[in-house]
Amino acid sequence: MDASYFWTIIIFLALGTFSIRISVIAISGRIQISDRAKELFSYIPAAILPAFIAPAVFFHQGQVNWLQGKERLFVLILTVLVSLKTRSTVVTIIFGLVALYAIVHLGGGL
Amino acid sequence: MLAFYGISPKIKFNMKKNNFFGMGFGLMIPVTTGIIPFGAVVGTLCSEAKFSFTQTMGMNFFVYAGAAQLAAIDLMTKNAIVWVVIATGLVINLRFLLYSAAMAPYLKNSGFLVKFISAHLLTDQSYAIMSANQDKLPTNKDAVQFNIGAAACMILVWQLSVLAGYTFGNFAPPSWSLDFGVPISFVALVLPTLKNKSYIVVAVFSAIISILLYSVPMRLGLILTAGLSILLAIYLTRKTAP
Known part of the structure; x- marks a missing residue:
């Protein structure tokens, strides 16, 4: 691959990405951010994080027959319950990974 | 000194x-x-x-x-x-x-x-x-x-x-x-931010829309979902404002 092709893309991609990242932060000292805006900002995790979670789980082609290949969806539901109960990121992540491993490798033949 | x-x-x-x-x-x-x-x-x-x-x-x-x-x-x-x-x-x-x-x-x-x-x-x-x-x-x-x-x-x-x-x-x-660590860590991180019913409604809406828009090219589905969910949040918080 031509080096100038690579670096042209990388430089513009890096500058563009940084511009997006710094955009509102750069003007934060000069603008008054209203309480209304802050209230809406508090909805950003609810607005975007489920959009990472749902497709990653829903469209994943699984391998466990008795769950029709939807073991990730099944484990995700359990993980939500564990997370609500424990309120711990560490416990939630360990539980999710171990539960998925257990179902795929120990329960795959069920 | x-x-x-x-x-x-x-x-x-x-x-x-x-x-x-x-x-x-x-x-x-x-x-x-x-x-x-x-x-x-x-x-x-x-x-x-x-x-x-x-x-x-x-x-x-x-x-x-x-x-x-x-x-x-x-x-x-x-x-x-x-x-x-x-x-x-x-x-x-x-x-x-x-x-x-x-x-x-x-x-x-x-x-x-x-x-x-x-x-x-x-x-x-x-x-x-x-x-x-x-x-x-x-x-x-x-x-x-x-x-x-x-x-x-x-x-x-x-x-x-x-x-x-x-x-x-x-x-x-x-x-x-x-790789399953990504969705489940986001589960653990999004739940504490859902402080009342309207946050939960926005989160469920976002999940459903992201599935419906999954096949939109250039991964536009993600940013479209976020935009629509914010619009819903604007609507929900206006309605409940005193």
Whole structure:
């Protein structure tokens, strides 16, 4: 691959990405951010994080027959319950990974 | 010297008691399990595309956005037109605009360098962990330190994963399903932010819309889902306002 092709893309991609990242932060000292805006900002995790979670789980082609290949969806539901109960990121992540491993490798033949 | 001796115990005490950098760094560690396999894939693809070491780590450090990098590598190996690769990557990264807005109130009194570093290190994971823990961060300064700590952990693990992928090939055993760490860490991070019924409604809406828009090209589904969900939040909060 031509080096100038690579670096042209990388430089513009890096500058563009940084511009997006710094955009509102750069003007934060000069603008008054209203309480209304802050209230809406508090909805950003609810607005975007489920959009990472749902497709990653829903469209994943699984391998466990008795769950029709939807073991990730099944484990995700359990993980939500564990997370609500424990309120711990560490416990939630360990539980999710171990539960998925257990179902795929120990329960795959069920 | 007197001032030095006079002040240093106080500084030490404060650092130990309120080490928000360390708190952010530590809380980020379990979350990074989800990004290790993605870093490994990016590194492996860079090596397969015959990128030099400098090119791989240069892209990884200056762009520092996994999803956009994956798309860009794929398009570059297909010799796509320059502006198509750039535009695709930037569309994928548009979501950082939301994180920039959400971080702005915390950073408004920070210096240029802190703003610069905090902006460049913004990622889905670092913003998510910040939002999940904001109740534990009394002042803006604490929040900024927490965020930089979490972001430092993130960039460290990411660079090492890509480096390892570039050097050794795809090292993360697929049977461990470490990639599942991404959705489940987001589950753990989004739940604490759902403070009442309207947050839950927005989250469920976002999940459903993201599935419906999944096949929209250029990964536009993600930013469209976020935009529509924010519109719903605007509508919901207007209705409940006194």
